[in-house]
Amino acid sequence: MAVSKQQADERIDAMLATGQRLFGENRVQEAQTRWSPRREAVPDLKLRLIGPLQSNKAVDAVALFDAIDSLDRPKLAAALADAVQKLGRSPELLVQVNTGEEPQKAGVAPGEADAFIKAARESYGLNVSGLMCIPPADEEPAMHFALLAKIAARNGLRELSMGMSEDFETAIRFGATQVRVGSALFGARG
Numbered sequence: 553m554a555v556s557k558q559q560a561d562e563r564i565d566a567m568l569a570t571g572q573r574l575f576g577e578n579r580v581q582e583a584q585t586r587w588s589p590r591r592e593a594v595p596d597l598k599l600r601l602i603g604p605l606q607s608n609k610a611v612d613a614v615a616l617f618d619a620i621d622s623l624d625r626p627k628l629a630a631a632l633a634d635a636v637q638k639l640g641r642s643p644e645l646l647v648q649v650n651t652g653e654e655p656q657k658a659g660v661a662p663g664e665a666d667a668f669i670k671a672a673r674e675s676y677g678l679n680v681s682g683l684m685c686i687p688p689a690d691e692e693p694a695m696h697f698a699l700l701a702k703i704a705a706r707n708g709l710r711e712l713s714m715g716m717s718e719d720f721e722t723a724i725r726f727g728a729t730q731v732r733v734g735s736a737l738f739g740a741r742g
């Protein structure tokens with residue numbers, strides 16, 4: 553996945569010209585502005601939301617994205633279930649796990665992940681296909697990737713979105729099925 557947040561239009565269009573079709577964005581509105589005008593010209597475009605989602609933006613997110621990788625709380629699960637009903641469109645869903653239990657970071661705590669995944673599936677009827685994590689910036693990422701893979705395995709989830717520019721090779725060694733690479737592809741954001 554090419555993470556296109558905060559990148560200039562020329563870089564986006566150059567990336568599209570290479571044939572890249574899968575892009576990640578962390579804000580609904582920024583993604584709408586960037587991608588709505590390009591959608592028609594690129595019918596096989598795939599967009600994933602990799603940033604936190606407010607429940608009042610669930611309808612907009614379900615309308616725009618092919619996948620939402622940041623499901624992490626019951627209120628959002630309820631809002632997504634409503635949006636899926638309303639729009640008749642079911643983006644792929646990943647549960648974000650806050651593997652480092654960092655207070656400023658989104659994601660369900662590792663100890664609550666199993667119960668939350670079960671509730672998302674059974675109480676809200678959501679089709680969760682995997683997990684996503686963003687390890688703490690100042691820690692060795694390997695143990696976080698291993699933890700995410702373990703939680704996924706015991707819940708029968710196949711997709712593991714883990715690894716960014718600095719650590720995607722490690723993430724692949726630990727079983728990543730998707731890596732989210734921004735600056736290493738596009739250059740620094742700004």
Ligand SMILES: *Cc1c(COP(=O)(O)O)cnc(C)c1O
Pocket residue numbers: 555557578602603686716717718732733734735736
């Ligand atoms: C910005 C972002 C990335 C990409 O980060 P790089 O270090 O530029 O590769 C990946 N995942 C998430 C959730 C992000 O917000």
